[in-house]
Amino acid sequence: MPKPQELPLRKDVPEELTWDLTTIYPTDQEFETDYDAVQTGAKQFAELAGTIEKSAASLLTATERLMTLSRKLEKVYVYAQLKNDQDTSEDKYQAMYSRAESLGAQFGAATAWFxxxxxxxSDDQIKQFYQDEPKLADYRRFFDQTFKRRNHILSNDVEAVLAGAGDIFSSGEKTFGILDNTDLSFPAVTDENGNQVKLSQGVYGILLESTKQSVRKEAFEKLYQVYRQFQHTLAATLTTNVKxxxxxxxxxxxxNALEAALADNEVPTDVYNNLIKVVNEHLDLLHRYVALRKKILGLDELHMYDMYTSLVGKKSPKYTFEQSKQIALEALQVMGPDYVSHVKEEFNNRWIDVVENQFKRSGGYSSGTYDTNPYILLNWKDNLDNLYTLIHETGHSMHSYYSHHNQPYQYGDYSIFVAEIASTTNENILTDYLLNKFKDDDEMKKFILNYYLDGFKGTVFRQTQFAEFEQYIHEQDAKGQPLTANFMDDYYRNLNQKYYGDAVISDPQIGLEWSRIPHFYYNFYVYQYSTGFAAASTLADGIVNGGQANVDKYLNYLKSGSSDTPTNVMKKAGVDMTQPEYLEKAFQIFEQRLDEFERLYNK
Structure with missing residues (x-):
């Protein structure tokens, strides 16, 4: 029997496939120098407490010191994180990362007074300060973000109590995390090759993609057997979080809690409510897609565990990293020469850590700071999914690049609300490019359309279903309704039936899905996946099928950072996310591609 191929050690990975972190610090000694500078600076900054309301000069001094320290801390932290992620077995960088995290906590404590x-x-006093010291105008929006919350900030004593009770408030989330990640024990199931494999969250996702329904069914039923045993405990942890x-x-x-959560990102609740309303108005498209899935799979009964297996039934086309870079560059030509030049800079200057090695962090991400390159971590496999991952993370990195190069440090980052839009726009541009490239190849078109439709289903429809459930349980708790396991099971199963329609059997187990979703502990986070994907669909369509003006507006969005509110930034890009039109456009594109997919299968 051939010996299974082992992953290379970090030292054996070709240098050109690794990221170059010497552009952050040439050696670890420079890291230590900055580390010490932040530690000393944080202590000195704490001594400024009680000074900033005395004069405009004092406020400017403290604000500039805060920015300088924060900027240096970010660089220290990211270097340590990237060094650790490339090989998590290396003690030196484990310790460095741990020290960087501790330094962040020290910095937080030293600056908490600001x-x-x-x-x-007061408003009158800050107006006078702007006249006394014109340089303060550079920080006007930075100050205004705090002043906006003036009516929601409590007395110092109460704020101190709330801050001190942070661990208590997060107990529900922590208990769920320990239970879900550590204490729940899952049984073994049979994979499609007849092997017994121990079930886990990751293995479950793979088994649901199996071409054998018996494999999918067993994984589904055995996973939820475990969650059913603990559903009352999990209802208690989620209730604690909602309360x-x-x-x-x-x-x-x-x-309400929704308004409070969205206020942190300066997002009006209309954005959330419009999403749920418009998605509900287009559930007939999901019902159509589900019915088509049942027909293509040739099933007498379609169950929720049949939602993730490919409708094409073939393995992904292979794309090497080099081929994928070339495809990405071709697809992104519509963004114009400036954008493409920076993508080439990323591809040619070792901003990407490409291949998997032993002990490397899993997954993929884009990371960096105002003073570093926007680095990308990948664990490359030669398939379509990794081609999409490359162009997705490149979208994040180009967003960071443009933001950092066009805004001062205080506005150089961007809100989480707009972050996924840049990455998903790139994905949508790639989909357009591939559909055009393979317009005469029905099999490849089916593969790409299946990938897109499943992505839309899993992002726009599924995440909105989560958002609707999250809003409902918060509203019910506020009314005094006990959030028992049975109460949430019944509502979730009915909600699932509403979303997926009559073509699918909403098995009793699906009512328990709420009990295993960590995002329900994230405080109204999931809706941003849906709004981001929908906005990206609209933007990509404008870039591909519109004129240069659409590209220019899009690049201005990338350059905006946090210089304005997230919804204003997106309005300048051409998408008003407080209105439903961008969602309607996204569903129009989904319907066109569903029509095309149906046509290809009926040929």
């Missing part, structure tokens, strides 16, 4: 003291400055959100929203004088 915001409460800033809030003591935490509702309590904080109430004490901070928000109308």
């Amino acid at each position: 915001e409460p003291e800033l809030l003591k400055i 935490n959100h509702n309590f904080k929203a109430n004490i901070r004088h928000y109308n």
Whole structure:
């Protein structure tokens, strides 16, 4: 029997396939120098407490010191994180990363006084400060983001109590995490080769893609057997989390938990409510897709565990990393020469850590700071999914590149609300490019359309279903309704039936899905996947099928950082996310591609 191929050690990976972190620090000694500087600077900054409301000069001094320290800390932290992620077995970089995390905590403690003291400055006083010291105008939006929350910030004593109770408030999330990641024990199941494999969250996802329904069914039923045993405990952890959100929203004088959560990102609740409304109006498209899935799979009964297996039934086409870079560059030509030149810079200057090696962190991401390259971590496999991952992470990196090169440090980052839009726009541009490239190849078109339709189903429809459930349980708790396991099971199963329609059997087990979704502990986070994908669909369509003006507006969005509110930034890009039109456009594109997919199968 041939010996299984082992992953290379880090030292054996060809240099050209690794990222070059010497552009951050040429040696670890420079890291140590900056580390010491942040540690010393944080202590000195703490001594400025009580000064900023005295004069405009004092406020400017403290703000500039805060920015300088924060900027250096980010560089220290990212270097340590990237060094650790490339080989998590190396003690030296484990320790370096741990020290960087501790330094972040020290910095947080030393600077915690700044915001409460800033809030003591009245509107009239800050106007006078802007006249006394014109340089403060560079930080006007930075200050305004704090002043906006003035009515929701409590007295120093109460704020201190809330801060001190942080561990208590997060107990539900922590308990769920320990239970879900560590204490739950899953049984063995049979894979499609007849082998017994121990079930886990990762293995479950792979088994649901199996071409054998018996494999999918066993994985589904055995996973939920475990969650059913603990559903009352999991209902208690989720209830604790919901009560935490509702309590904080109430004490901070928000109308509800949704408003409080979205206020942190300066996003109006209309964005959330429009999403749920418009998605519900287009559930007939999901019902159509589900019915088509049942027909193509040739099943008498379609179950929820049949939603993830490929409708094409073939293995992914192979794309090497070199081929994928070339395809990405060709697809992104529509962005114009400036954008493409920076993508080439990324591809040619070792901003990407490409291949998997022993002990390397799994997955993929884009990371960096204002003063570093926007690095990408991959664990490359030669398939279509990794081609999409490359262009997705490149979207994040180009967003960071443009933001960092066009904004001062204080506005150089961007809101999480707009972050996924840049990456998913790139994905949508790639889909357009591939569909055009293979317009005469029906088999490849089916493969690409299947990939797109499943992505839309899993992002726009599924994440909105999650968002609707999350809003409902918060509202019910606020009304005094006990969030028992049976109450949530019943509502979730009915919600699932509404979303997927009559072509699928909503098995009793699917009512338990709420109990295993970590995102329900993230405080109204999931809706951003849906709004981001929909906005990206609209933007990509405008870039591919519109004129240069659409490209220019898009690049201006990438350059904006956090210089304006997230919804204003997107309005300048050509998408008003407070209105439903961008969602309608996304569904129009989905319907066109569903029509095409159906046509190809009926040929």
